[in-house]
Structure formats: structure tokens, C-alpha cells
Amino acid sequence: MxxxxxxxxxxxxxxxxxxxxxxxxxxxxxxxxxxxxxxxxxxxxxxxxxxxxxxxxxxxxxxxxxxxxxxxxxxxxxxxxxxxxxxxxxxxxxxxxxxxxxxxxxxxxxxxxxxxxxxxxxxxxxxxxxxFPMAVLTSLTAWTTVGIPLDTRYTPADKQAVLIWGASSSVGTFAVQSAKALGFTVYATASPKHHDLIKKLGAHAVFDYKASDVISQIVSAVKNDGVKLHTAHCVVDGALQPTLDILKETKGDAHAKVAHSPLLPEGHPTLENTQIKFNSPPMDKAARGEHIKDVFHGWLKTGLQSGEVIPSxxxxxxxxxxxxxxxxxxxxxxxxxxxxxxxxx
Ligand SMILES: NC(=O)c1ccc[n+]([C@@H]2O[C@H](COP(=O)([O-])OP(=O)(O)OC[C@H]3O[C@@H](n4cnc5c(N)ncnc54)[C@H](OP(=O)(O)O)[C@@H]3O)[C@@H](O)[C@H]2O)c1
Missing domain, CATH: 3.90.180.10 (Medium-chain alcohol dehydrogenases, catalytic domain)
Structure with missing residues (x-):
């Protein structure tokens, strides 16, 4: 050696x-x-x-x-x-x-x-x-950051939807892959040239975040589909305000949850009855080790073996x-x- x-x-x-x-x-x-x-x-x-x-x-x-x-x-x-x-x-x-x-x-x-x-x-x-490593760890940590265990498996009857803002980013593509695996109906944003990829990765619908009416487009789609959208992952900078604008219209009386991958800016926007948390693994070393093991020896290992998780x-x-x-x-x-x-x- x-x-x-x-x-x-x-x-x-x-x-x-x-x-x-x-x-x-x-x-x-x-x-x-x-x-x-x-x-x-x-x-x-x-x-x-x-x-x-x-x-x-x-x-x-x-x-x-x-x-x-x-x-x-x-x-x-x-x-x-x-x-x-x-x-x-x-x-x-x-x-x-x-x-x-x-x-x-x-x-x-x-x-x-x-x-x-x-x-x-x-x-x-x-x-x-x-x-895989950083993007998979970050995208899966977003779920646990807002209290969603990695072994969650929603069924269509649960009608649970999620918004991934910034789906063509490295983290965003695995946010979509993992959201699909958890059983969410996935609404995502990306530039139009990436829409086919994001759908292939598991999104139900993808929207151009630069469209002037992107918020009403997403709200209408969620309402037409009859699903419950009160969970979101803001993957990129600038995603929080539009995400809250959408949740305001879709969350009803539910407590909404937002994981935010970039550092949360001081004085960031808020929404009533909505938890907004910086996406971060547990601070405690032992708990973090367990979490990382769940990600690499659980979701990633199983997904790679079955071919359900693909490079993106x-x-x-x-x-x-x-x-x-x-x-x-x-x-x-x-x-x-x-x-x-x-x-x-
Ligand atoms: N909290 C953590 O532990 C942690 C860990 C890793 C990364 N991060 C953070 O997570 C973020 C994403 O990292 P990454 O490596 O995945 O980024 P990346 O791949 O470099 O992101 C590039 C993508 O961002 C998209 N994008 C940019 N602005 C957008 C907007 N306003 N709306 C929608 N999409 C937009 C672009 O989409 P189009 O090309 O489709 O236009 C592009 O594909 C970064 O801020 C990074 O610092 C945090």
C-alpha cells in the first residue's frame, strides 16, 4: 500500500x-x-x-x-x-x-x-x-429535519403531496427521487429543459420557476389533483417566499413544514402555523452517525441494488x-x- x-x-x-x-x-x-x-x-x-x-x-x-x-x-x-x-x-x-x-x-x-x-x-x-454522497445525504436529511422518518411509505389514499423548489439541482434531483420513494405526489420547479428528467425521476408535475404565474399554476394543479400539500423542500436560494405563497393557498388548517437547504437568511419570510427549518443532520455525534448509516446503508444501498435510485x-x-x-x-x-x-x- x-x-x-x-x-x-x-x-x-x-x-x-x-x-x-x-x-x-x-x-x-x-x-x-x-x-x-x-x-x-x-x-x-x-x-x-x-x-x-x-x-x-x-x-x-x-x-x-x-x-x-x-x-x-x-x-x-x-x-x-x-x-x-x-x-x-x-x-x-x-x-x-x-x-x-x-x-x-x-x-x-x-x-x-x-x-x-x-x-x-x-x-x-x-x-x-x-x-451520490452529499446530495443524497442532504435530500434525505431534509425529510428527517421536518420530522418525516425515512421509512415513511405513503399510499395514494393518503394524498400526501410535497413541493420541491429547485428540482434540477444536484440535491433537488435526489429530493425528487426520495420523495417518490416515500410515497409523496411530487410537485417540482425547474427550467423547462429539465422537465423531462425531473418527471423521469418521479415528479408528478414540473413547473417553470421563471413563469410569472408559477404560483397560481402550482396551486391550481394541487387543487385539481385533490391532494394535501403542506410539506416543502426549498433546495435553492430564493425559494422560500414563493414556497410560502403556495403553502398559504394549499395547507388549509394543517401545520405546514418547510426544510430549507441553503442557510436561512436573517429576517426570512414566515407563514402562520408553518415550521421552517434549516436542513441539517443531528448535531449529536452518535445520532448523526445513526442517521448517516440509515442513509448510506439503508435508502442508498437498497435503492442502488434494486436500480430504483439512479445517478442524477x-x-x-x-x-x-x-x-x-x-x-x-x-x-x-x-x-x-x-x-x-x-x-x-
Ligand atoms: N444544508 C445542507 O447541509 C446543504 C448540503 C448541500 C447543499 N446545500 C445547499 O443546497 C443548495 C443546492 O445545492 P446543489 O449542489 O444541489 O446546487 P446546484 O446543483 O449547483 O444548483 C444548480 C441548480 O439550481 C437551480 N436553480 C437556481 N436558482 C433557482 C430558482 N430560483 N428556482 C429553482 N431552481 C433554481 C438551477 O436550475 P435550472 O438549471 O433548472 O434553472 C440549477 O440546475 C445550495 O444552496 C447548497 O449550498 C445545503
Missing amino acids: AREHEAAILPQKGGPFALGKRPTPEPGPNDVLIEVKAVALNPCDYYQRDYGMPPVPIYPAIIGSDIAGIVAKLGSNVTTVPGPGSRVIAFASSFYQNGSPDHGAFQKYTLAQSEAVTSLPESLSFEEGAV PAIQVEDGGLGGVHAALDKLKSGVSGTKIVVPI
Whole structure:
């Protein structure tokens, strides 16, 4: 096994990344050491690179979270992950490991906690596998954030509907896939060029969020369909006000629930009898570990095995390996539309 490996090292807030060598760590009892074959990029990565937010406690830092690769070595207590040579997907984030640079995606070998590692089916490439971790974790966490357990299975008789505002985003596509699995009738917003994809992923109806009458379009559709819409996931910035405008018309006397994935702005809009919560996993470490296990060893593992969960949105491969991560992150920062940026390593 390698004694040292290449890494995209973040020397200080603001970057740029520098390519360098790091000692390859031995896995701790609950860690899995993974040879990274592909990484996917998330907005959180450029927030950390450029603004040190979410906090980066240790510099030089290794950031990033989404990988697909090959198991190199299992920690002594790991029983739930297949052994060396297995193809896996992992949420490999230093953020939840006090900034430990041995954890973190943007390097050739990384450590991930066993609960955040699941098998990559042979039918999927490493590039396809890398798109899942952050987006799946975030989209499923939105349900538990507003008190909806992941084993919920509504039937058509329940008439439970949900609004996903920002469905063509990376998180949004898995919000749609998971909403469908929970049994919701899914109403979604996206640019028209992505409507077919969002329907294929499980949406009942998709609306152009730039249409001047999008709110009345959605309210009319919900009322015509005779479903109960009092749950929503605001996936992108700027989604909260239109979401509340819709819920105001559809929730009746019900207590409405909104999960909000971007940070909630100070003085954000509110609506009576409506809970609006920032989408976040449990703060308690043990509870968070259980939640991550439910996501990766539950919904994702089962869905990948059955083929019901598919990679989404479209993959945009960027070249350059670890040396290409900086420029690829700049591309993400300048905005993507219905694509996930992935860098083969
Ligand atoms: N709370 C957490 O733990 C957590 C974790 C991960 C991400 N996040 C946050 O979640 C958000 C989504 O992240 P992501 O990686 O999924 O984003 P992304 O894929 O980069 O989002 C791009 C998409 O956003 C859509 N969009 C932009 N403005 C929109 C609007 N006003 N209405 C509807 N759609 C709009 C675009 O849709 P069209 O192309 O169709 O126009 C585009 O496809 C970010 O704010 C991110 O910081 C939070």
C-alpha cells in the first residue's frame, strides 16, 4: 500500500489548492481507507475554499466530501463494508472529523467513516458513483429535519403531496427521487429543459420557476389533483417566499413544514402555523452517525441494488485530476444548470 499519496492541499483560506504529497494514514477502528477514483464537487467546497465556511479548523486542509473508489483497508471494527478491492461510494468529509486532513475527498487516499460508505454496483462507473454522497445525504436529511422518518411509505389514499423548489439541482434531483420513494405526489420547479428528467425521476408535475404565474399554476394543479400539500423542500436560494405563497393557498388548517437547504437568511419570510427549518443532520455525534448509516446503508444501498435510485443530474466530467479540482470548482461557482461536476482522479 502507498506510504504517501498526492493531494489537493488547501494551504489557507482563499486557496488556491497546491498539489502535494501527504502520508497515507492507517485506518482507525471505524475508518475505511479508500483509493479515490472520482470526486464530485459541491457548493460547500468553494464556500470552504474561498471563505473558510463551513469552518475549516485545520490548515493546511483537505476539503471535499464526495468520492467513489476502491477499498484499500478496513479499520479493525468495520464489519459493514466489503473488504479491500471492493468498489464503493463514500461521504468522505473532514468537516465532521474536526477538520482531520486524513479525511477529506480531494486526495488519492482518504479515510471515511464506515457508516458513510456503501457499495458501488458494477453497472455504475466511478464518475456516476461520485454524484451520490452529499446530495443524497442532504435530500434525505431534509425529510428527517421536518420530522418525516425515512421509512415513511405513503399510499395514494393518503394524498400526501410535497413541493420541491429547485428540482434540477444536484440535491433537488435526489429530493425528487426520495420523495417518490416515500410515497409523496411530487410537485417540482425547474427550467423547462429539465422537465423531462425531473418527471423521469418521479415528479408528478414540473413547473417553470421563471413563469410569472408559477404560483397560481402550482396551486391550481394541487387543487385539481385533490391532494394535501403542506410539506416543502426549498433546495435553492430564493425559494422560500414563493414556497410560502403556495403553502398559504394549499395547507388549509394543517401545520405546514418547510426544510430549507441553503442557510436561512436573517429576517426570512414566515407563514402562520408553518415550521421552517434549516436542513441539517443531528448535531449529536452518535445520532448523526445513526442517521448517516440509515442513509448510506439503508435508502442508498437498497435503492442502488434494486436500480430504483439512479445517478442524477447529468454528469459533467472535468479533466486534470487533483490538479484540475481548483478550476472545476470555479466552474461550479460560476453556476451549473442540471449538471454535477465530477473529476476523475
Ligand atoms: N444544508 C445542507 O447541509 C446543504 C448540503 C448541500 C447543499 N446545500 C445547499 O443546497 C443548495 C443546492 O445545492 P446543489 O449542489 O444541489 O446546487 P446546484 O446543483 O449547483 O444548483 C444548480 C441548480 O439550481 C437551480 N436553480 C437556481 N436558482 C433557482 C430558482 N430560483 N428556482 C429553482 N431552481 C433554481 C438551477 O436550475 P435550472 O438549471 O433548472 O434553472 C440549477 O440546475 C445550495 O444552496 C447548497 O449550498 C445545503
